[in-house]
Amino acid sequence: MNATVIIQAAEKIVSLGFKDLGYEYVVMDDCWSAGRNSSGYLIPDPDKFPDGVAAVADKIHAMGLKLGIYSSAGTLTCARxxxxxxxxxxxxxxxxxxxxDYLKYDNCYNQGEEGTPKLSYDRYNTMGKALNATGRPILYSLCNWGVDGPWNFAPTIANSWRMSGDLFNVWDRENANCPCSELLGLDCKTPGYECSVINVLNKAVYYPSKAYAGAWNDLDMLEVGNGGLTDSEAIAHFSLWAALKSPLLMTNVMTSVDAPTLSILQNTAVLAVSQDPEVSSATRVWRYYVEGGQIQLFSGTLSGGDQLVLFLNGGSTAREMNATLTDIFWNDGPGGTASEIQGTWDVYDLWASRMSNATAEAIIDGSSNATRPINMTALGGSESVYSQVPLPATKALMGSKVGTVKPNGRVTAKVQAHGVAMLRLREVKTNDEL
Structure with a gap:
């Protein structure tokens, strides 16, 4: 990691169209400094940053992006x-x-200042106050791996907080370092490390109510395109992180992103869910164990009265999954019954209009004829989809209509093994209501 790598990554974020879709931060991780000077100030490594970090920031800002940096709430960073x-x-x-513009603040070499929420709060709050005292807007990403329950104190001092140990590019694996299996009597609320996608998910489902605008549960950086996950697993991983409103942080080598990876990371209909002004995280409605894994239903409120439905098939074979409107709107009814939530709803599949590999390859190759995803930034984020007005952007932000569910009906979908069906429901209005 050095100035050249960072600038090249930023150039690709712009040229490949990621910036237009809302990806805006380029974040340096560990190993950027060369210690402190005699006055106690950090010094950038002169070989990695010959012109300094400020010069890199200037170039990043000139591209319309923002720059992030890394440190640890300890005497040393994780790389010492x-x-x-x-x-x-x-x-x-x-x-x-x-x-x-952004600080990732880790938890290594913390001198034992953890073990109770108050100890962790005090240590991380010190940096939060220092950032605020600068007068510069700096997004504060608290990274203490879920130790001491940061979801209970971090929302008051940070913009995001890691709620588990580090995510590995593995779909579902029992790991003694990251325990999470009720079937085996293991505590899913223990942070751990070397965590699989399903492991982190099953930890995050306990805390959806802790997140709100400007403060998010961080399920760790995306592993889409890094190997280890099948295409279906990568789609599911990206969909779940978007539905639960985790920050979407790409970890790819941007100069070598391939077509399937680009088509996942640039799915505008899923990004519209991530950027939804309603902000609220989807919640898990039910979970069952099947051969090879778990099946789960998630549901969430979207702006404009729309509803998100996500079926997760963690099992080893494809299956048809379904849910009633009562299931889907469970949290909206009195006493959790949702008995009065009926109506007729159009169903949109957010992956049905996935970019083709040919289109993705044309974007990567810089073809002048490449059909780019709609510019969500120019639309003011994804807010146009909530106006209920037919726009050319609607299909790009909502996917493809695949059916309608009537009162007392069921929403159904065929879901691949280790995959998801991610659907958006929009209520059908009568002429009198229009």
Missing amino acids: YAGSLGYEEKDAALWASWGI
């Missing part, structure tokens, strides 16, 4: 570079002077 514990005010002021 200088940490920020005890230097919070100096580090925050320095980063602000460089034009930094």
Whole structure:
């Protein structure tokens, strides 16, 4: 990781169209510094950043993007570079002077200042106050791996918080380092590390109510396109992170993104769910164990009265999955019955209009004839889809209509093994209501 790599990644984020879809931060991780000077200020590694970090920030900003940096709430970072514990005010002021827009703040070498929520809160709050004192808007990404229940205190001091240990590019695997299996009597609320996609998901489902606008549960960075996941698993991973409103942080080598990866990361209908102004996370309605894994139903409120429905098939074979409107609107009715939620609803499949590999290849190759996804940034994010007005953007932001469900009917979908069906419901209005 050096200035050249960061700038090249930013150039690809722009040229491939990711910026137009709402991806806006380029975040440097560990290993960027060369220690502290005699005054106690951090120094960028001169070989990696010959012109300094501020010069990189200027170039990133000129592209219309924002720059993030990394440190740890300890004496050292996880790679044993200088940490920020005890230097919070100096580090925050320095980063602000460089034009930094985002801080990932890790938990290594914390000098034992954890073990109770109060200890963790005090340590991370010190940096939060230091960032605010700079007067520069800096997104604060708290990364203490779910230790001491950050969902209970981080919403008051940070913009996002990791609620589990590090995610690995593995779909579903029992791992003693990251326990999570009620069937085996293992506690899914223990953070752990080396966690699979399903493992992290089954930890995150306990805390959807903790997130709100400007404060999000962070299920860790995306593993789409990094190997280890099948296409169906990668689609499911991306869909679930979007539905649960986790920050979507790509970890790809941007100069070598392939077509299937680009077509997943640039699905505008799924990104519209992630960017939905309603903000609220989808919640799990039910879960059952089947051969090879679990099947689950998630449901969530979207702006404009729309409803998100996500079927997860963690089993080893494809299956038809279904849910009643009572299931889907379970949280909306009195006492959790949703008995009065009926009506007629059009059903849209958010993956039915997935970009073809040929289109993705044309974008990657820079073809002048490439058909780009609709510019969501120019539309003011995804808000146009909630106006209920037919727009050319509607299909791109809603996927393809695949059916209608009437009162007392069921929403059904064929779901691939280790895959999802991600659907959007829009109520059919009568002429008198239009």
